[in-house]
Amino acid sequence: MNVPKxxxxxxxxxxxxxxxxxxxxxxxxxxxKNGYGELVIMSIATFTEMTEELNRLRKQVAKDSTY
Structure with missing residues (x-):
């Protein structure tokens, strides 16, 4: 796992x-902010990649749970 920026x-x-x-x-x-996590930012490309991966995993879980 990568260390977050x-x-x-x-x-x-x-x-x-x-x-x-x-x-x-x-x-x-x-x-x-003041040393505590306040928000997360990312590029549109990163957001799209993460969303697509999440959707792929959801579909896989749904497929696997039907058996």
Whole structure:
């Protein structure tokens, strides 16, 4: 398992840098506020990949549970 990328909320001010991080990470980035997880950001490509994988797994579980 990969170590998640964690950034403080102050970094969101630099939108260009945040966009570059999201595209390069290819996984969700955890944003913290006062040291605690506050939100998660990711690129559309990462979101699409994760959603497709989740749907594939749901279909597999549904298929496997019918037997």
């Amino acid at each position: 964690i950034v403080p909320i102050a970094e969101l001010r630099d939108t260009k840098h945040v966009l570059q991080m999201c595209r390069a990470a290819k996984e969700p980035i955890i944003v913290t």
